[in-house]
Amino acid sequence: MNPQMVMYEEEFNQIQAVVERLVKEANAKVVFIVDKNGQLIAAAGDTENLDTTSLASLTAGNIAATGGMARLLRENEFATQYHEGEKANIHIQLVGNRVILVVIFDARSSLGLVRLRVRRASDELNAIFEALLTKVQSPDRNDVLTEITDADIDNLFND
Amino acid sequence: MSFINYLSREINCKLVYYGPGLCGKTTNLQFIYNKTAPEAKGKMISLATEQERTLFFDFLPISLGEIRGFRTRFHLYTVPGQVFYDASRKLILKGVDGVIFVADSQIERMEANIESMENLRTNLAEQGYSLDKIPFVIQYNKRDLPSAAPIEELRQALNANNVPEYEAVAAKGDGVFDTLKAITKLVLTELKKGSGQQ
Numbered sequence: 001m002n003p004q005m006v007m008y009e010e011e012f013n014q015i016q017a018v019v020e021r022l023v024k025e026a027n028a029k030v031v032f033i034v035d036k037n038g039q040l041i042a043a044a045g046d047t048e049n050l051d052t053t054s055l056a057s058l059t060a061g062n063i064a065a066t067g068g069m070a071r072l073l074r075e076n077e078f079a080t081q082y083h084e085g086e087k088a089n090i091h092i093q094l095v096g097n098r099v100i101l102v103v104i105f106d107a108r109s110s111l112g113l114v115r116l117r118v119r120r121a122s123d124e125l126n127a128i129f130e131a132l133l134t135k136v137q138s139p140d141r142n143d144v145l146t147e148i149t150d151a152d153i154d155n156l157f158n159d
Numbered sequence: 160m161s162f163i164n165y166l167s168r169e170i171n172c173k174l175v176y177y178g179p180g181l182c183g184k185t186t187n188l189q190f191i192y193n194k195t196a197p198e199a200k201g202k203m204i205s206l207a208t209e210q211e212r213t214l215f216f217d218f219l220p221i222s223l224g225e226i227r228g229f230r231t232r233f234h235l236y237t238v239p240g241q242v243f244y245d246a247s248r249k250l251i252l253k254g255v256d257g258v259i260f261v262a263d264s265q266i267e268r269m270e271a272n273i274e275s276m277e278n279l280r281t282n283l284a285e286q287g288y289s290l291d292k293i294p295f296v297i298q299y300n301k302r303d304l305p306s307a308a309p310i311e312e313l314r315q316a317l318n319a320n321n322v323p324e325y326e327a328v329a330a331k332g333d334g335v336f337d338t339l340k341a342i343t344k345l346v347l348t349e350l351k352k353g354s355g356q357q
Binding site for chain 2: 004005006007008009012035036037038039041051053054057058061064065067068144145146147148150152153154155156157
């Protein structure tokens, strides 16, 4: 089982900085990061008219299905996927087998440029998530959860 | 595997509706979708065949309110019930925080229920979870049908561990929210317990 995913302000800011820079450097429309269970972690670019929650869940499903195919072929993972549309293209990269980096781009960019920029961003993200994981496993985490009382949970349903 | 975001102050959890083909998993989600206020839900996605059988999964994100200033958000998934989609079912169980087993009460579906329950246990074990430990509730659906088996019989076949169980007619919505409330409570209680132990 994977450890629980937790996000703190410090690491979020680092991740957000990488994602925002990737939008610029890759001439992308949207960049977002999803964990393998489909939770959206960060997003940048023209996300206003985009259903990022749905995209996150479908991306994770897609990576899970591709991972299933990989295992049947005795491959470890297919770490990269690329889907080409008429106007929009989508580049999906598994980072450190933990999170998924998604870049949506159009004719203003190219697959070559996106791949190049994604490679560098992946290394940076990997290091950040590595550090985050260490922090999550330290003993004094999740203080908010321990404070929750049974009454708090019951109150959620008092409608 | 829940996701706690201290920055946006959100607790995100994943729930999976499991059960044999045509037992009403998608119907549960559709009812929840229809009865949830627009601001508390996202789009419902169904990856289904042309005959409206679930092919990969249904997905519905809902928000349930705040606990200690943290918004609780639940991602609801269904699995495809048909036996031959087992590879897909395994994938959807990844990172699950709580499971709802939807049983088809019709007596002729008893064996399908039992088979699906065993399949759930096996597939959870493959992901490193135990059905005896994970937050888990059972819903006996289609109680309105004439061929519905007595509850006692269903309980004996499916609920050896005496987990919370609910009667339902998902098509009309009976029991749907009771089941959802029960599993979200168990998941949040487990989160609280889990964090205390570490």
